[in-house]
Amino acid sequence: MLYHHFLLLYRNFKRFKSTFFINLIGLSSGMACTLLIYLWIQDELNFDKFHENDGQLYQVMCNSENSEGIVTNEATPGILAKALQDEMPEVEHAVAAIAPAWYSESTLSVNDNNVKGTLLYAEKDFFSIFSYPLIQGNKNRVLEDKNSIVISEKLALKLFQTTDNVIGKTVDWQHDKQYIVSGIFADIPSNSSSQFDVILPFELFLADNPHLKEWTSVDPYTYLLLKKDVNIGQFESKISIFIKNKYKDSEITLSIRPYSQGYLYGKYENGVQTGGRIEYVKLFSIIAIFILVIACTNFMNLSTAKASRRIKEVGIQKAIGASRKILIRQYLGESLATTLVSLFIALVIVQLLLPQFNTITGKHLILDFSKDLLLSIAAITIFTALVSGSYPAFYLSGFNPATVLKGKVNASLGELWARKGLVVFQFALSVVFIVSVLVVYRQIEFVQNKNIGYSKDNALSFDMAGKVENILANTGTFLSEIKNLPGIVSASSMDNSIIGQFGSTDDISWEGKSPSDRIGFGNVGFNYDMIETLGMGLIAGRSFSRNVSTDSAEIIFNETAIRQMGLEDPIGKTVKMWGSERTVVGIVKDFHFESLHANVKPFAIRLEPLNTYKIVAKLKAGTEHETITQLQKLYQKYNPGFVFDYKFLDDNYQSQYIAEARIGVLSRYFAALAILISCLGLFALAAFTAERRSKEIGIRKVLGSSVVNIIVLLSGDFTKIVFAAIIIALPISYLIVRQWLDSFAFKVDLEWWYFIGTGILVLLITWLTVGSQAIRAARINPVHSLKDE
Structure with missing residues (x-):
């Protein structure tokens, strides 16, 4: 009996080669994607859990x-x-x-x-x-x-x-x-x-x-x-x-x-733990499940599409004594065999793609075939085999042999709606993916190009090294020599970074401050010329000046600080910071010292020429390589035995959005995969419909319908299905991308063309996919479609 099942399995694979290979493409792609996401999720969930206690x-x-x-x-x-x-x-x-x-x-x-x-x-x-x-x-x-x-x-x-x-x-x-x-x-x-x-x-x-x-x-x-x-x-x-x-x-x-x-849970709002990276873990878990279900859906559609060519086989098997249980076992066996071959291909794909996937995600994932991984692979395989093979198995095995052998098998209304519903689900998910990819791309582009209140282009930063006393004593002389280099536009120093690593204090008081006010100020110590080097805009007062001896006891605020302090005509007024009085000499335009996830907060800039160690140098465009070489030689002169390690401010800024950038890249791949698998599903439904309506098409052609009429007839049905998917998906995709954008204080507007354009794109993909099957069905000789086999 087992040999007989394997023989039937082989003959069916050989008989339906195109169906078999389409199933392989869909299932192996879906399983490879699921395995990659599983490896990523497991790594995320196991972060910091290796400690024994x-x-x-x-x-x-x-x-x-x-x-x-x-x-x-x-x-x-x-x-x-x-x-x-x-x-x-x-x-x-x-x-x-x-x-x-x-x-x-x-x-x-x-x-x-x-x-x-x-x-x-x-x-x-x-x-x-x-x-x-x-x-x-x-x-x-x-x-x-x-x-x-x-x-x-x-x-x-x-x-x-x-x-x-x-x-x-x-x-x-x-x-x-x-x-x-x-x-x-x-x-x-x-x-x-x-x-x-x-x-x-x-x-x-x-x-x-x-x-x-x-x-x-x-x-x-x-x-x-x-x-x-x-x-x-x-x-x-x-x-x-x-x-x-x-x-x-x-x-x-x-x-x-x-x-x-x-x-995973590093985000707090008003003292309450509200999430963090766990949101991405949940998101990718859902994506993995959806992509695998899409792949399984294709298997179902393709299996039922070829059912009309297997119904007599089923009728004969049942007529000579095969029970429904035996037939179910046979078709589930076909599903399991296809799934196992797909699993092997998926593992090869994962192994080949892991280096690139690690580059994108910034991880060091490997296929180590541990006990947990093997159990997970087994679970994914069994799930895929059962889900993809269950409907065809119960559908094909349920035919009445007498009805089948008379050629009177008709699909029920519920069965047709179920199959169309699966395709609606596939394309609805594809629409959501495409809209999400487009919005993520636009937001990342917005983040990269937004004027953040200072100039980060062609500006690099590095730390002075060595003994603290030597650093502070040499910084002024070092800066003077930097400014004399031909490729340097300007240079200065500060005591910290203005991107993410700045200081914070609420120990600032001013005239009229309420005792209940607790305003947190970002703060940083600047050397002379730093405001000019960074290209910060002054809206009132002046920058720090070497010609004013009292500037070490003065301070500059941003617009938000002045607004929240409620100061009117602030220039010349005195505030107290860390117990020392300082005079407000200037107000700079708001600048983003945190990521665009957060609103601009109050910021204070102190003059600290004798206590700064982080050098910022603005380079002439086009001279970066030569100027960096000169800077390295000068650095070694003042910092012998230390490695010249520099970073561009633009790279520091972009590092705040690594997670979003990676999500954007992965989303593009997932969207492309969802479209590919969905098109295979649409192809399956087109094949099924063309086969079911072959006699109708033959009659229409005999009565005078042209090839174009037949193509329009078949394509129109699929257009309605996909259009329904678009209508369902657009509001869902709007809610999803709106929620994601709400994590940014500064974000792109959700333009109407993101959604309408996606709908048109999906319709074009639909027409291209269905077109090949429609043309093939329309060109069949009506003699072949009308004759009784």
Whole structure:
């Protein structure tokens, strides 16, 4: 019996080659897409979950109120971790850690070998909380000594060309201080949200920043390992007022979140966790399911389309004793066989596309065929086989043998509506995909081209390196030499970045300020000429001037700051910042120092010529290569032994929209795939309809209908189906793209042509797809279609 089934399977595949290959294309494409999305989703869901104590690992969050409501961030007082460790019995371990902006990338040296590494300061229990395996060293002692340094396996190989016998060796840090290697940790997994190469004792950071020992200052992150069976609700109630008990005037409350939730659920609104990257995980899960269902739908349509050529086979089988159960098993077997072949092709496609997919998504996904992956592949395969084969199996096996052999099989109204409904579903989804791709593309283009209030074109930034005192002493002279380079338009310096890494404070007061006002100000320290270098527009007052000796005690605000402060005629008025009085000398036009997801917030610009280290140089267009080479030589003169590492401001700006850009690229691929598979489905329905109406077409041709009349007749039916899909999809696509655009404070308008143009495009694709089948059906000799087989 089994041999007989395989023989029938082979004969049917051989008999219906075109149907078989169309099914292969649809199913293998759908399964490959589903597998790629599955790998991506699994990687996202497993971020930060590799830590052994994941269920007990938490991060402390700070909540404070300002004019916009409750703001939640990760920065905490530098002494919070130790206090929680000492005073909270629920805490097994607590550590503070920070990746400082000043030395985010440090230069480490062994002899003349200079290597850059990402720096993290952490307290001694760091390796007791987090599962970063140590290749060498004792996890309880590697960070005890202030002179110790812990490095990654990759960094050890770069510095020493080995990981053996490295403990106890000396490493120069920033050509300024020497530390003794106390441990080497294994390279951090790619699915870790925290990436670093070097760890120094946190006490060193506190020693350089003593203000963080006060409860009023926040900067480091605090991580907790709670004891087992701790009641999280009760612990949150206790910790919420912890800082107020230390500093009664504090308005900060504390909360905790599971550490591994930070990656996917990092978005807060008014103090409430509202999502984050998890939204993209949900979105791609739905896309994967829809694309797989579209592919399965095609299999159903193609199988039922060829049913009219198999009904006599079914009738004969049933007449000689084949039960419906046997026939169902046969057709499900055909479906499973096609699915297995499709799976093999899909796995080959995935393996070939993974490098490109990793480039697009910024991941390091691999097909490792682990137990979980194999189970998931098996589930996808069984789901695909059952869904795609169930309807044909029950449909074909249900024919009455007497009716079949007499050639009186007619499709029921419900059956025809179901099949047409599946095609409506396919094309409705395709319309949604196309509209989404178009809107995402337009929004990304808008983000890239919007005037953000300063000039980021042909401007690069880099940090001065070396000892702090040398940096601050040499910056002025260094800038003078930069300005003399022929390819430099202008240059200046600042104490931080104006894109994402700026400072923040609410410690600004002014005449008439209400005690209840808590306005958060972004702030940055500029050197002379920075406003001009960045091309910021002044709407009142002046920029900082070397000819005015008191400018170090002056300040410039943006328009939003002046508006929210309620100052009238602000030029010349005095404000107090961090306890010191400053005079307002200018107002700059609003500029975007955060991504376009957020509205422009108040911003303060201080003059700090003796406390700036980040150089910004504006280059002449067309001279970038030569000028960067000259800058590198000059940099080595002032920063010997350090690597010249620069970034263009435009790249920094675009980095804020990496997730959106990747979504845009993936959406284009998904939309193309959905259109391809949907067209295969339409082809299947066209073939089915042409076959069912072959006698009608023959009669019409005998009675005088032309080929054009027949084409219009068949195409008209499909046009109605696809038009219905467009009508259904357009309002749905509007709601989806509107919700996505609402995450941006600044966005494109939803033009009518996005939707009408998509509808016309889908109709054109429909006519092209159906046209080939309609022409083929219209050109068949009516003699062949009218004769009884």
